[in-house]
Amino acid sequence: MSTEAVTVPPVRTPTSRGSDFAELSRRIKAAGLLERQPRYYLLRATALGGVTAATVAAFVMLGNSWWQLVVAVVLAALSGQLALIAHDLAHRQIFRTRRPSQACGLVVGNLLLGMSYGWWMDKHTRHHANPNHEELDPDVAPDIIVWSQRQARSSRGIARRLAPLQGYLFLPLLTFEGLNLHASAVRAVARPGLKQRRIEAVLLVGHAAVYISALLLVLSPAKALAFAVVHKALWGGYLGAIFAPNHKGMPTLTGNDRPDFLRRQVLTSRNVTGGRVVDVALGGLNHQIEHHLFPSMATPALRQARPIVKDYCREVGVDYAEASLVSSYAQALRHLHHVGAPLRDAA
Template sequence: MTTSTEAPGTARAASETVHPPRTAESGSDFARLAKRISRAGLLERRPRYYAVRFSVVSVLFAAGWTAFALLGDSWWQPAVAAFLGLVFGQIALLTHDLAHRQVFRRRRPSETGGRLFGNLGIGMSYGWWMNKHTRHHANPNHEELDPDVIPDILVWSGKQARESRGLPRFIGRRQAYLFFPLLTLEGFNLHVSSVRALFARGMKRRVLEAVLLSAHTAVYLGALFLVLSPGKALLFLFVHQAVFGVYLGSTFAPNHKGMPTFTGEDRPDFLRRQVLTSRNVRGGHLMDIALGGLNYQIEHHLFPSMATPHLRRARAIVREYCAELNIPYHETGLIASYREALRHLHAVGAPLRRGGRDAVPAA
């Protein structure tokens, strides 16, 4: 296992949600934890919670676009764009819960809701994201198997820094300073990746995904350029997507960045693989709302189908159990989590700043 300097402590089919191991490890450390969680009733669905949450987010979505229509060609529209950027982030978090079958137990209603809220609602392909996120859950922070730490623009480890070329090598020198500015482009990147995925092999329900994404794009851009002047429409587009990208990126950034990573065949058992690579973020109910429950990243990775409101109670059980087994359980405040992630990014970029390819810190 390779560990970052600041860290304290085979992919499945694309259409499947990652689930913890079951009968084969009935006597495993994870199985004993799962029994405690089950006895506490924390694997039950919470339909009323999700009914309220979906209703509130839908009202906010409608209110944002109503304000957009009433304001018309006004310079106040960037404020509406910023508000809708936050709402789009909340919709993305709800789509995440649908994908993990936290809302519905069955696959069909989960996929239907995911495509309606994801593809049609915010222009993000449910099928593409499901493929990517499933592989991440199966092998978090594994440099060859987790798509979230495979170098695209940023490098996440010393090995990746040594092998980087082109844009990742150029940006890697100052990637800690560029991380949050780059998130302003993440909203656009999600849309581009969604369209590119339509042409990838193995994409299921390709036509349906394409129709819903096209409908979203046509209505979204049509509304902007019909109501606003071209200059204001472009400004709205940038502010909206920038806020969406920064919010969503800031929600996911604290979860694993700067935590231990794996390479090759170095894969511990399910319990340790999920706990060691994840970081929780402390906070009250406001933090739960802002991060959509992903502040309980350890519990979410151990029990991905657990309804969001149960994660807070599960935390106490999981933390106590990890202490019994002497497994490092890491949680910190929100700002500290960003600090740890940025320090890690800065550390792995050190050899690129020196211009060398040999002395690379462990990452």
């Protein structure tokens, strides 16, 4: 399937049962897969709370030691898992109503991670509405990385310089994603229009104050800097490793390319196969197709929904893409290298 703007197959004429997605939704509801799963999230939160407490205790007990870099690695993984909790809160997978979801999201996102929950939720909502649409999805808007040959040809500045080699540079660049989230949070609260802007700003300042103070109180300046670099670089790399396989290298849409909801979500997404370890590491987002079709579905139900969705896509003639973890990264990197081809040829 082409990785440039795709011509989507014509939509099947709906039957008397309703649209293609409506029929799939009926099957998913009949299987009971849209029910909340509070016990799962309670166990998950308890486990993360225990790991957090153990990490803080280890940080205090080790003191001014280079062994703290091991703690920084653990903290990076923990930060990634907390970001996944913030993601589930944004989709109301945990709480049914907005208020508790938003309150917990602000605590996890702003206070614990130092990112703007409101800014990210708005950005992610627009991504879900139009995945891989070059004009409507902020996740494929050209920036330092370009996502299609069309974007590469019109790129300027640093993006144009990096595009020929971006397939090789993509993974190293992911290590800056943590810093990018912090910078985006500062920009978000500095501009009018962000909901609960003052609360978000206070929580961000609180995060920065506690993080910096803890490092400088326990570690020497050199060790504190090394700890922060390892933590933030690995956190960014981990987040990128979670999200990169989901859509990169899948077809992109442009202009008036607006297939129906089922095809818009399935044709632009890729599942990552694997067992329970992959589910935990990627927070269930390895079942990206099911997540995009049913964003409020609890994480454990995504694996159960997969065979239903896959069989239904085969029934209605919609391509269902999935690959192993390694293969999904390889496809994404090959796509990024392919995108830079026009600039390499011109050079």
